[in-house]
Amino acid sequence: MTAQLDSFYPTRVDFGTLDEIHRAAAAALPAEVMDFVEGGAGKEITLRDNRAAFDRWRILPAPMSGVGSPSTRTEILGMPLQTPILTAPFGGDALFHPDGHPAVARAAQARGALSVVPEAGSYSYQRVRAAAPGAARIAQVHPFGHVGAVADRVARLGYEALCVTLDCPVGGFRTRNMANRFDPDQRHFAGNLTGENGAPGVAEIFGQLLKRGGMVWDWATLATAATGFGLPWIAKGVLTPAAAEQAVAIGASGLVVSNHGGRQVDPAPASLDMLPGIRAAVGPDVPILLDSGIRTGSDVFLALALGADAVIIGRAAIYGLAAAGEAGVDRVLELLTEELRTLMILAGTPGIAEIDSSRIVRASS
Numbered sequence: 001m002t003a004q005l006d007s008f009y010p011t012r013v014d015f016g017t018l019d020e021i022h023r024a025a026a027a028a029l030p031a032e033v034m035d036f037v038e039g040g041a042g043k044e045i046t047l048r049d050n051r052a053a054f055d056r057w058r059i060l061p062a063p064m065s066g067v068g069s070p071s072t073r074t075e076i077l078g079m080p081l082q083t084p085i086l087t088a089p090f091g092g093d094a095l096f097h098p099d100g101h102p103a104v105a106r107a108a109q110a111r112g113a114l115s116v117v118p119e120a121g122s123y124s125y126q127r128v129r130a131a132a133p134g135a136a137r138i139a140q141v142h143p144f145g146h147v148g149a150v151a152d153r154v155a156r157l158g159y160e161a162l163c164v165t166l167d168c169p170v171g172g173f174r175t176r177n178m179a180n181r182f183d184p185d186q187r188h189f190a191g192n193l194t195g196e197n198g199a200p201g202v203a204e205i206f207g208q209l210l211k212r213g214g215m216v217w218d219w220a221t222l223a224t225a226a227t228g229f230g231l232p233w234i235a236k237g238v239l240t241p242a243a244a245e246q247a248v249a250i251g252a253s254g255l256v257v258s259n260h261g262g263r264q265v266d267p268a269p270a271s272l273d274m275l276p277g278i279r280a281a282v283g284p285d286v287p288i289l290l291d292s293g294i295r296t297g298s299d300v301f302l303a304l305a306l307g308a309d310a311v312i313i314g315r316a317a318i319y320g321l322a323a324a325g326e327a328g329v330d331r332v333l334e335l336l337t338e339e340l341r342t343l344m345i346l347a348g349t350p351g352i353a354e355i356d357s358s359r360i361v362r363a364s365s
């Protein structure tokens with residue numbers, strides 16, 4: 001990294017809180033890039049509600065529970081996790097820090113977390129996997145065009161599962177980007193369009209995404225394509241029991257309950273509010289991840305109590321990356337995990353499996 005870049009990208013890692021990391025990210029990034037990260041669609045009602053939904057629940061203290069060293073270990077699709085946290089697939093990562101997703105995945109690997117590696121990232125699936133094969137095990141794909149070819153390619157690279165994003169047939173109506181006339185260099189989203197991972201048709205996919213036309217795949221098209229996936233796949237962007245049942249019916253091995261961090265439909269319901277109904281619809285055995293609004297260890301606890309097996313962090317990881325690269329993401333994972341562990345002692349839950357709805361109540365107001 002050049003001296004000039006060093007001054008733009010601080011490496012300070014003694015951050016005490018996520019708020020400090022958030023402020024450092026805001027200081028490091030140009031205002032319109034920070035808006036691209038922070039913003040939601042439309043009136044940003046969903047963006048706000050994703051956070052407010054967590055504030056409507058309370059965790060029950062369990063005095064004298066005898067729990068002193070709880071374990072945050074768990075697993076998703078047979079992949080072990082030291083902490084029930086995955087980093088989100090987010091495109092344009094080099095806009096936030098030149099080290100991008102390879103740094104995110106290295107941080108996740110060091111903490112025993114997993115990274116979902118995006119199709120629209122600045123670095124190829126191959127580069128991210130090479131940087132941290134212990135964390136870069138799930139590849140996110142868009143279900144259009146040459147998704148079968150992409151699935152084959154990531155399987156050859158050693159990825160063990162696909163994360164198919166269902167809720168982005170067109171980019172949401174992102175008000176802040178429009179106000180800012182935000183027009184990022186598309187190369188930051190093109191790590192998989194060129195070089196060793198380039199595949200015919202992928203450029204066309206992103207061309208379509210940028211238009212307002214929308215993609216025209218439906219459940220039947222996806223069902224047919226999915227029969228050719230050589231890997232298990234999880235459906236990301238499920239927000240209703242009906243969509244969850246449909247995804248499982250066509251072969252999804254897991255779900256990501258998500259409204260894309262409030263970036264697509266606005267106003268859509270908060271992910272957390274929809275989670276219990278989705279868990280009830282698909283039963284106890286389908287792995288469920290939750291994202292949209294996770295910022296603290298207590299958020300992780302509440303998501304697990306309401307039916308998730310693990311959570312995905314988008315903006316929280318981006319704040320860490322922008323603030324201090326790999327070390328910043330590492331600190332975010334550490335803070336979330338340590339708060340979760342602390343709450344597990346205080347709430348008397350020796351392991352992740354014991355975090356259930358008996359541990360929480362609705363707030364009275």
Ligand SMILES: Cc1cc2nc3c(=O)[nH]c(=O)nc-3n(C[C@H](O)[C@H](O)[C@H](O)COP(=O)(O)O)c2cc1C
Pocket residue numbers: 036037038050088089090091118119120140165236258259260261262291292293294312313314315316318
């Ligand atoms: C800047 C940014 C870019 C994103 N790009 C993608 C993407 O390319 N594919 C995808 O499935 N989700 C994408 N997402 C959504 C995240 O994967 C995730 O669902 C969301 O950030 C979770 O909400 P949170 O940011 O409140 O944690 C993006 C999110 C952000 C903030």
